[in-house]
Amino acid sequence: MPEPTIDRELDLLTAWNSATDSPVAARADSKSIFDYTDSFAARHIGPDQGDVEAMLAALGCRSLDELIDRAVPADIRLSSPLRLPAGKSEYEVLEWLRAIAAQNQIYRSFIGMGYADCITPAVIQRNVLENPGWYTQYTPYQAEIAQGRLEALLNFQTMVIDLTALEIANASLLDEATAAAEAMTMSFGLKAKGGSRCFFVSRECHPQTIAVVRTRALPLEIEVVVGDHREFDFAAQPCFGALLQYPASDGALYDYRPFVEAAHRAGALVTVAADLLSLTLLTPPGEWGADIAVGNTQRFGVPLGYGGPHAAYFATRDRFKRQLPGRIVGVSTDSHGQPALRLALQTREQHIRRDKATSNICTAQVLLAVIAGFYAVYHGPEGLRRIAGRIHRLTGILARGLERLGYRLGSQAYFDTLRVELDDAASLRQLIERAEARKINLRPIESTALGISLDETTALADLEALFEIFALDRPLPFGLEDLSAHQAILPAAFVRQSDFLTHPVFQRYHSETELLRYMHRLESRDLALNTSMIPLGSCTMKLNATAEMLPVTWPEFGKLHPFAPLSQARGYQILFEQLEAALAEITGFAAISLQPNAGSQGEYTGLLVICAYHRSRGEAHRDICLIPQSAHGTNPASAVMAGLKVVPVACDEEGNIDLADLRAKVQAHGERLAALMVTYPSTHGVFESSIVSICEIVHGSGGQVYMDGANLNAQVGLCRPGDYGADVCHLNLHKTFCIPHGGGGPGMGPIGVASHLVPFLPGHPVIEQVGGPSGIGAVAAAPWGSASILTISWVYIALMGGSGLTEATRVAILNANYIAHRLAPYYPVLYRGESGLVAHECILDLRKLKTSATIEVEDVAKRLMDYGFHAPTVSWPVAGTIMIEPTESESKAELDRFCDALIAIRHEIAAIEDRQADRADNLLKNAPHTALCLLAAEWPHSYSRIEAAYPAPWTREHKFWPVVGRIDNAAGDRNLVCSCLPMDAYGE
The missing domain is CATH 3.40.640.10 (Type I PLP-dependent aspartate aminotransferase-like (Major domain))
Structure with missing residues (x-):
């Protein structure tokens, strides 16, 4: 197969044709008898031709072209098709991508800088990272059908709290650098009112972190001072906050206690960007005075991925919990008095605070945080100590060997990274070239210093290769057995004395059997796209095809x-x-x-x-x-x-x-x-x-x-x-x-x-x-x-090609208009375009139901769970409404099933309006109905258990059960708990 290259100015059709080994080159405007017959677009788009025709007939349109002509303003319409290649079969596309992936060269990278190769346990890779039951879930705003993922995130928060020795943590941020920038702006908001606008950053921080902090500071008119923390004088340069790296970017361990004490005397907050795995061995930041700790959990089982995605962490003191950016999972109770989880302090969400928000972060890296949390659950505290201890011992062997070869190290206190001082730039270039010749990457720190970072995957053979590189063709004057006798010893000031991960969840699931069952149990508590459509407006929960997901875990990427x-x-x-x-x-x-x-x-x-x-x-x-x-x-x-x-x-x-x-x-x-x-x-x-x-x-x-x-x-x-x-x-x-x-x-x-x-x-x-x-x-x-x-x-x-992408858009608009048409007699459609049509989503107005039946939007959202559906977007962008987006991936049968559920719920509301059902004790106010409440000896309600749990025919064929009743959010916020409860609190 020819090398698949592309110039930015080159037509994409040419790029595709140069990279295919099909007998006949595919063009966007032609088909050949030699083409593969399977069309991915037909599998991605839910409605078939008969469905499309039936929906168009319901809308009074003769064709999809007519519908689009009416819905989309003529003055912005494209006059010609997209200049993209024709869609190809899954087999062809994956073969082409394998050829591209083969252009990547997998060297052993000892670069560090906050990224480390690691081992993703196969049981986690197959059953979480590659499992649509985990990766197609939506943000857990409907907590009653998101209890599994919320528990996994609570584990993540507990892991971060324990390892950093701070009191509260969020459910992850985007990456370490942006987390550090969030810490700066949080510190600024807490400390800088009328005071200094200076933020100190240690020059020992990772360069990408310094850069992102500078970017974030500039528009806020914050002055970033980068310098040596050992020489910085808070009296001479007042600051509202400071950022340190632990261990330092070049691997050195510094005792930051004097710096933190000086910062606090000056009224400044201290943020520490800490390697989380190192904290299994090192004294955690919370124990020597840090106010905030941030970092990356990538080395907890998440592949490098050329930079991401990885879950950052952010932990702080309890007194700052209302300024903590991002999402927090907290513990509350449900309507039956049972422990239940939900997103806490929701009033901090940016959709509510808008321009008063201190951050625009309303997202997290949930899937990656879940993986990192399960990694800690699988290994437990002793397993993590063993992993960290092995890395540290190998680093000690490397240090002794390099010194025996005549090299000088930048620090004698380190965890997994060594700074090697060299005589001149020529020596550095020579070592870099020798390493690359053996498919090894080292980090040039300065013109006369190299960095070497070890990780969980490092083997003795790697140390042998490194010694041979640094020996410069000289015979090694030692064997690995000689060096292994010298134990790497951390200075006493850095040795962690406190316990961590003491909760039973980190003790119970160390066998694959136990972890597999635990992960499956949590997965079964979450409604994902593999159960039913998730009709959230503005969120586009379309098909995430398996063929699209496969390359993510290819080692070449x-x-x-x-x-x-x-x-x-x-x-x-x-x-x-x-x-x-x-x-x-x-x-x-x-x-x-x-x-x-x-x-x-x-x-x-x-x-x-x-x-x-x-x-x-x-x-x-x-x-x-x-x-x-x-x-x-x-x-x-x-x-x-x-x-x-x-x-x-x-x-x-x-x-x-x-x-x-x-x-x-x-x-x-x-x-x-x-x-x-x-x-x-x-x-x-x-x-x-x-x-x-x-x-x-x-x-x-x-x-x-x-x-x-x-x-x-x-x-x-x-x-x-x-x-x-x-x-x-x-x-x-x-x-x-x-x-x-x-x-x-x-x-x-x-x-x-x-x-x-x-x-x-x-x-x-x-x-x-x-x-x-x-x-x-x-x-x-x-x-x-x-x-x-x-x-x-x-x-x-x-896979889709230009015509497939266009057809997907057309069908998305068709599906949304079909739903609006079916539901309009029951729920008014709030906004329509000049032609009377909606775009790819529609807003239904439920506000009058509050007066006619004391029914709130939340009641409809929770009752949908009994029908096996996730709620649409509720009370946004207009309070008292729901916004529905079906996407192009849902079939007409699924759209009808969803509409049937909402129509049935409207009939249940009508029963309240007609006084046939009680205004306080009814199917909606008590939703969702759990198996536990159905099995209770007493049934105090005027409606039947069958009406509660099996309101539609499909629920008798397959029932998705919410595991908790309606959650009391206010109680959880009044008594904020953001780490794991004792195991007996959850029951089985």
Whole structure:
């Protein structure tokens, strides 16, 4: 097979044809008898032709073309098909991707810098990472049907709390660098009111962390001072906070106690970026005074993946719990008095706090946090100590051997990383070249120093190879047996004395049989896409096909260190170039940055790029961001983080942006206007016909148009943001392009930009070839974000092709309109476009039910669980409503089943309205109904057990049981518990 290469300017069709070994080269506009016959698009799109025709007939449309012509404004429609290759079969695409993957070279990387190769236990890889029962779950907002994942996250939080010796932890963040930046802004909010705007960062921190902190600090006008913590004087330079690395980036262990004491005397908070595995041996930060601890849990069983996805951790003192960014899992009770888990302190969610939010992080890396938590459960405290102890002992052997070879080490106190001092730059180059000749990567720290980091996979053969490299062809004057007699001894000041992971969950599941059953038990408590459709508006819970997921765990993609030389990652570079080119074609933008590793980060990055553009034109004074009242909740928070002032724009009665108000706001702010943030189709679920005018109004005053790409699922192949006026747009690859939600993460939020913004795309301090010539600073720890899951979107686009992607969009709009049509007689559809149609989602108005039957949106959401469904998006973007998005992947049969459930629930509500059912004791108010309540000896309700538990025919064939009743959120927040309860509290 020819090498699959692509130039950025090369037509994607040419790229595809150059990389296929099919007897006849495939073209987008032709088919051959030699082509594979299996069409992936037909398997991805749920309705077949008969279903499509039946739904169109119900809507009064003669064809899908007619429906799209009515739904999508003509002035933004594409005049020609997407210039993408034809979709190929799963077999062909995976074979092509294997050829690309083979271009990656798997060297032994001893680079460190916060990333370490590790061993993912096979039982966890097969049954969590590769299991749709785990990776297709949605964020646990409906806690009653998310108890398994919430327990796994509670384990993760307990693990972090115990290892750091701090009092509270969240359920993960995006990566170590962004977690450190979150710690800075949290410290700033706590300490800097009217005081210093200086934040000290030790020069011993990882360079990518320093870079992301600098990026985050700039728009907030925080001064970042990077220096030697041993010499820093808080009296001479007052600071609100400080960041330390433990162990240091070059491996050295420092006793930070004097520094922390000085910081606290000066009123500053101290954040420590700590290697979590090292804390099994080292005195944890919480025991020597740290206020916040952050870091990466990647080495707890999560593949390197060329940079991600990995779950960061964030722990702090209990008194700061209401400032803690991200999500927190807490313990409460259900309606039967049983312990139950849910997301705690929900009022901190950014959709509620908007521009008052201290962070735009409303996501986590749930799937990866679950893996890390199970890794700790599987190994237990003693197993983790053994892993850490073995790594430390091997590092000690390496240290002794290098000293015997005449090398000087930077520190005698270390955990897994050594700094080797050299005489000159020529010596460094020689050693790097000798190592690469043996397929080994070392880290050049400075021009005369090398770093060597060992990990869980390191073997004695690796030490032998390293000694031979450093011996410079001289015979080794020792054997490994000689060196192994010398034990590596940590200085007493660093030795951990306290216990950790003492909860029974970390003691019970060390055999594969026990862990397998535990993981399966938790999985069975969560409703995922392998059970039924998850109809959440703005969340695009479409099929995550198995063929798309397979390459994520291929070693060619999973075992690359993110800072390996580019020459070893040629396969990844090909994949990036092709994916960027495809996304640019789909969106109409000039270039794509893949670095932002969440939608929230994409929003933030896009706004920073806009601000950099204004500064380059001498217009740094532009600081006003217009945001419609219907916008996604993270939009205002992202704008504030980017240093902008938020000005809301009104919506009219139809849910569209009020053009008169927009013009007035643009005129009022004139020269200060930086950007408008707009979601399209609108957050209200319609194609606003005035989108071109909206963009022109903003451009007329010198502003830029930022488009939130959450609803790009309704545009692919029909219209392109770059064509009708958007300057920058983030793309939720975990929505439109099939990366699964994973229970609330991972995600990816790349941005596309118009040509004038290309120079400002984000760079990176380690891999200098990333970004534009005037690029903003790094926004993520890894140069290409969560690189390994980009394979999912690449496979999806290659499988679907241009015509398949377009058809998926058309069917998504059809499905949404069919649901709106079926449910409109029972629940009013709140907003429709000028043609009377919705886009890819619809909002149903339930507000009158509160008056007629005392029924709240929450009651409908919980009753849907009894029918075997996850609720739609509730009370957003309009309180008292539900937003439904069916996606193109759901069949007509599933859509009808869901509609039948909501119609049946409406009849149950009618019974309350007609006084046939009690207004306080009824099927909705008591939902969900658990098996435990059904088995109770007493049944105090006026309705039957059958009506409660088996309300529809399909529930008799297969019943998904919520394991807890309705959860009391307020009680949990009043008595916040965010770590594991005793095992007997849960029962079996």
